[in-house]
Amino acid sequence: MPKPGSRDGQAFRMSRRKMMKGVAAVLGALVLPEKDASASVWEAFFQKNFRELSRPELEKVIARLEKEYSGRFGKAVKVRATPPIEGVLYGYGLDLSRCIGCRRCAYGCIQENNQSRDPQIQWIQVLQLNKERGVDLEEAELYYNPAKVPEKGHFYMPVQCQQCERPPCVKVCPVQATWKERDGITVVDYNWCIGCRYCMAACPYGARHFNWKKAGLPAAEMNPETHYLGNRPRPVGVVEKCTFCIQRVRNTPGRYTACVEVCPVGARKFGNLLDPESEIRYVIENKRVFILKEDLNTRPKFYYFYAT
Amino acid sequence: MNMERARRAIVPAAAAAILCLAAAGVLAAHPQEAPAGTAGAASTHVPHGPQFAVPKPPFSPGIFPCSDCHKEIRPNPTRRELKDEHTDIVLNHAQGQRWCLDCHDTTNRDKLRLASGERIPHEESYRLCGQCHGDKYRDWKAGVHGKRSGMWNGEKQYLLCVHCHNPHDPAFKPLQPMPPPVRPENIK
Numbered sequence A: 001m002p003k004p005g006s007r008d009g010q011a012f013r014m015s016r017r018k019m020m021k022g023v024a025a026v027l028g029a030l031v032l033p034e035k036d037a038s039a040s041v042w043e044a045f046f047q048k049n050f051r052e053l054s055r056p057e058l059e060k061v062i063a064r065l066e067k068e069y070s071g072r073f074g075k076a077v078k079v080r081a082t083p084p085i086e087g088v089l090y091g092y093g094l095d096l097s098r099c100i101g102c103r104r105c106a107y108g109c110i111q112e113n114n115q116s117r118d119p120q121i122q123w124i125q126v127l128q129l130n131k132e133r134g135v136d137l138e139e140a141e142l143y144y145n146p147a148k149v150p151e152k153g154h155f156y157m158p159v160q161c162q163q164c165e166r167p168p169c170v171k172v173c174p175v176q177a178t179w180k181e182r183d184g185i186t187v188v189d190y191n192w193c194i195g196c197r198y199c200m201a202a203c204p205y206g207a208r209h210f211n212w213k214k215a216g217l218p219a220a221e222m223n224p225e226t227h228y229l230g231n232r233p234r235p236v237g238v239v240e241k242c243t244f245c246i247q248r249v250r251n252t253p254g255r256y257t258a259c260v261e262v263c264p265v266g267a268r269k270f271g272n273l274l275d276p277e278s279e280i281r282y283v284i285e286n287k288r289v290f291i292l293k294e295d296l297n298t299r300p301k302f303y304y305f306y307a308t
Numbered sequence B: 001m002n003m004e005r006a007r008r009a010i011v012p013a014a015a016a017a018i019l020c021l022a023a024a025g026v027l028a029a030h031p032q033e034a035p036a037g038t039a040g041a042a043s044t045h046v047p048h049g050p051q052f053a054v055p056k057p058p059f060s061p062g063i064f065p066c067s068d069c070h071k072e073i074r075p076n077p078t079r080r081e082l083k084d085e086h087t088d089i090v091l092n093h094a095q096g097q098r099w100c101l102d103c104h105d106t107t108n109r110d111k112l113r114l115a116s117g118e119r120i121p122h123e124e125s126y127r128l129c130g131q132c133h134g135d136k137y138r139d140w141k142a143g144v145h146g147k148r149s150g151m152w153n154g155e156k157q158y159l160l161c162v163h164c165h166n167p168h169d170p171a172f173k174p175l176q177p178m179p180p181p182v183r184p185e186n187i188k
């Protein structure tokens, strides 16, 4: 061990300092934006976590994103950051005695939420189940494709993010890029997500999806009404999922989610769990209701029910 | 209460619906018969509980008003199979227990008829269906049976039972599903 202050020690410290500089330079070359990258790339690189942004910082970020998206898609793209409505906790109902498995919801969701068409990402997955087996996920068929649905002897169970009250996806995120908002919606800050996909492994419902490639999203089909935490165009290499159409439902008045509106049989119900007059409360109080994988104690706010 | 709340939410919608209906010419042909159906919600004395904002009933093209043809024809109240007109309608809805004039009014051909004898416009046909299907009617009023669109915390649009269920053959018809997702091994 060289004594501090000795020539050897000096030499050691010097070389360590040099080495650290070298390491920093190499790392920098690897991950930092290039020297001639535009200012907005640098701004994006140093952007804080959404929850730490001050009002003016947020406004700057949104202006930058709107400019970027509007340029990319050739139309005026709006990015909102509408906060939760006080006194609202969103809940969802899905009537298994009505759903016919037509998948209109899965495709309606893609349109509303700007998912990649190719390579394909779907936030809603409709499972075909056997009536005799009941909700037996081992038996579930995702790729059914008959000429007409429903098929005899089967029922259908669409699965999407259950907006868990105790979301395991949030618990495992090493950088807190995903969290539960006050209105119960679990969101992702796509600019903070590092793409480690721990949350995908933790989610018991297969509700999270990783975008491996640049989204195949035709400009003409791009929905320009977006929310920062929802359907805005996502950068490559992040995780995305259903947000109960945060860009719609946080407004007053706020539209029903796209899947509620597109379902031809009216199997989908949506509303405020804290409002005793809401449709979702009517469902919970009057129908046979269950939550998926109740034993995991994730406490979904997505209620499957049988109206008859 | 649920109903009270629903009623408050749909008052402006009802007004809009009336305008639409008038514009579509449905009510324009019989303006004197219009108000009972859709204007009820806005008036102070609501005769039969809340009214609902619904789109125009899905009549077959050119069929309404029924009186256009029926005013020339004397009603025949004898139960029978129709041989000359409306032969495209095959009743598949408790056909052993009823026929046309159990739901369609004999004297006012543009109205429907409740078991009580009360005549109602087609815009209120849910009351007719609700006579037998009380449980569905209750769920429908709460926004739980059938599709509702609009604002989850504001104005909502209902559909009539007959927008999804053909009253003469009410079972929901199977649909072609959208394509299945691409299997992961085929995603490039």
Ligand code: SF4
Binding pocket: A098, A099, A100, A101, A102, A103, A104, A105, A106, A126, A156, A158, A262, A263, A264, A265, A266, A267, A268
């Ligand atoms: S659109 Fe409705 S009926 Fe069709 S699969 Fe989705 S929930 Fe089921």
Ligand code: SF4
Binding pocket: A160, A161, A162, A163, A164, A167, A168, A169, A170, A186, A202, A203, A204, A205, A206, A207, A208, A241, A298
């Ligand atoms: S369903 Fe999955 S993604 Fe959604 S909150 Fe629960 S654990 Fe997270």
